[in-house]
Amino acid sequence: MNFTLHIWRQENARAKGHFETYPIDGISPDCSFLEMLDILNEHLINDRIAHPVCFDNDCREGICGMCGLYINGRPHGNDDGVTTCQLHMRKFRDGDEIWIEPWRAKPFPVIRDLIVDRSAFDKIIQAGGYISTTTGGVPDANMIPIPKHAADMAMDAASCIGCGACVAACKNASAMLFVGAKVSHLALLPQGRVEAADRVRKMVCKMDELGFGNCTNTYACEAECPKLIKRQNISRLNRQWIGALFGRDRRE
Amino acid sequence: MMIYPAIHYTMGGLWVDYELQTTIPGLFAAGEANFSDHGANRLGASALMQGLVDGYFVLPYTMQNYLADQIYVGKISADTREFDEAEKAVRSRINRLLGSQTSRLRFVADGTSANQSVDHFHKQLGKIMWEYCGMARNTESLTKAKQLVTELEDEFWENVYIPGTANEMNPELEKACRLEDYFELARLIIDDAMHREESCGGHFRTEHQTEDSETLRDDEHFMYVAAWEYHGHGQPETMEKEPLVYEHIQIANRNYK
Numbered sequence: 001m002n003f004t005l006h007i008w009r010q011e012n013a014r015a016k017g018h019f020e021t022y023p024i025d026g027i028s029p030d031c032s033f034l035e036m037l038d039i040l041n042e043h044l045i046n047d048r049i050a051h052p053v054c055f056d057n058d059c060r061e062g063i064c065g066m067c068g069l070y071i072n073g074r075p076h077g078n079d080d081g082v083t084t085c086q087l088h089m090r091k092f093r094d095g096d097e098i099w100i101e102p103w104r105a106k107p108f109p110v111i112r113d114l115i116v117d118r119s120a121f122d123k124i125i126q127a128g129g130y131i132s133t134t135t136g137g138v139p140d141a142n143m144i145p146i147p148k149h150a151a152d153m154a155m156d157a158a159s160c161i162g163c164g165a166c167v168a169a170c171k172n173a174s175a176m177l178f179v180g181a182k183v184s185h186l187a188l189l190p191q192g193r194v195e196a197a198d199r200v201r202k203m204v205c206k207m208d209e210l211g212f213g214n215c216t217n218t219y220a221c222e223a224e225c226p227k228l229i230k231r232q233n234i235s236r237l238n239r240q241w242i243g244a245l246f247g248r249d250r251r252e
Numbered sequence: 253m254m255i256y257p258a259i260h261y262t263m264g265g266l267w268v269d270y271e272l273q274t275t276i277p278g279l280f281a282a283g284e285a286n287f288s289d290h291g292a293n294r295l296g297a298s299a300l301m302q303g304l305v306d307g308y309f310v311l312p313y314t315m316q317n318y319l320a321d322q323i324y325v326g327k328i329s330a331d332t333r334e335f336d337e338a339e340k341a342v343r344s345r346i347n348r349l350l351g352s353q354t355s356r357l358r359f360v361a362d363g364t365s366a367n368q369s370v371d372h373f374h375k376q377l378g379k380i381m382w383e384y385c386g387m388a389r390n391t392e393s394l395t396k397a398k399q400l401v402t403e404l405e406d407e408f409w410e411n412v413y414i415p416g417t418a419n420e421m422n423p424e425l426e427k428a429c430r431l432e433d434y435f436e437l438a439r440l441i442i443d444d445a446m447h448r449e450e451s452c453g454g455h456f457r458t459e460h461q462t463e464d465s466e467t468l469r470d471d472e473h474f475m476y477v478a479a480w481e482y483h484g485h486g487q488p489e490t491m492e493k494e495p496l497v498y499e500h501i502q503i504a505n506r507n508y509k
């Protein structure tokens with residue numbers, strides 16, 4: 001398959017970026033999107049055309065959340081429920097023009113080309129996205145009964161990989177889907193319940209402080225999330241937040 | 253769907269003590285990163301279990317022992333000889349990698365560039381390991397692997413082309429640094445495979461098999477973990493044997509038939 005790639009090139013956070021066009025041919029339909037970029041880079045290096053295109057990736061199996069790219073105006077491209085690394089070229093048509101951009105959001109500054117700094121997410125987690133209570137020895141399995149639907153909802157929320165597509169998709173650059181998923185995952189289970197009110201306060205304050213916008217109920221995040229995280233997590237986040245404001249469940 | 257066997261794990265990992273601490277104080281290795289628990293055969297789900305066991309049952313109780321003393325340790329200054337030495341070593345390694353960049357550019361002009369990307373060498377290394385130190389290996393193939401890896405590493409230093417500089421985000425340079433380690437690791441894996449004159453778990457030496465092609469262990473001579481001690485770049489590693497002693501189970505042969 002042949003493609004014309006328009007790729008965002010930007011030397012560093014302060015430099016002015018621009019699109020650069022690279023034709024590429026002989027790509028197998030079974031090639032993944034990142035493999036195609038590898039092939040392009042090999043060509044850019046071997047023929048001394050340009051500095052290879054920098055892009056983030058790690059696991060290449062949809063579990064680490066490193067690889068987000070804006071492809072033809074959609075975070076993670078035109079396939080639903082998959083990350084960029086799991087997107088295959090067969091999802092495109094031969095001869096397509098493909099526009100590739102980094103995430104665009106103020107809290108995610110570009111480091112180089114397609115790589116953005118997503119450490120803002122780490123800061124939100126550091127603010128409270130964990131369980132700090134020491135509860136003694138590890139309880140035996142099934143000692144604490146957990147309703148099936150709670151376990152299922154927690155599991156669904158826990159599948160968020162922190163990729164940042166929700167922020168990139170949102171016109172307000174809101175991180176509510178991400179924070180909602182993290183807050184829900186912990187608050188739905190007994191171990192996380194103890195600190196739930198405190199946690200939601202800390203994480204939401206951090207999110208605001210870092211410059212993420214607010215949710216105005218468009219749900220572009222839900223539409224683009226590669227892990228199909230549901231918007232109900234945002235509602236739960238709001239409920240938890242309001243509850244915490246009025247001191248419900250507050251334990252310090 | 254086509255299915256074929258492939259190498260998934262190297263089975264080994266960093267040596268750790270019972271508290272999962274490596275030989276570097278304060279550096280803990282958990283899950284797949286360490287050598288413990290699963291020995292010569294560690295596939296998919298067992299690696300996952302090890303992650304859970306180490307993270308849930310072991311580390312929360314052992315790491316505290318180390319952290320308890322850390323409360324008295326103040327801020328560590330970077331103005332020490334050790335820091336300077338480490339920095340110098342890293343810089344010289346990077347400079348060596350970027351090395352004769354100017355002489356390389358000469359090649360471009362006459363269009364006869366022999367220089368290759370880091371990925372090129374990485375793939376070659378993978379191919380050597382797959383062909384000669386793969387799931388079935390023997391003295392002959394391992395000797396060949398060792399020789400090929402050494403040759404490839406020489407060629408790497410001679411011909412690798414790394415675009416860009418050290419003072420910018422440079423994933424190619426990063427890959428080259430890793431690949432340099434992989435060469436070292438590849439040689440160690442080959443040495444270890446050569447040393448182990450038996451077939452055990454995921455390690456199949458074709459010289460040691462039963463009549464119907466099952467693995468043949470040699471418990472009399474090889475019932476130990478081989479822990480290799482690192483002595484610095486380019487120095488041969490030395491082996492420490494950690495005997496495997498089973499008190500509650502009787503060891504047997506695994507047979508999939």
Ligand code: SF4
Pocket residue numbers: 159160161162163164165166167177178181221224225226227228229
């Ligand atoms: S909620 Fe979805 S889009 Fe947002 S960070 Fe998590 S996985 Fe990525």
Ligand code: FES
Pocket residue numbers: 056057058059060061062063064065066067068083084085086
């Ligand atoms: S590279 Fe890990 S999710 Fe894509």
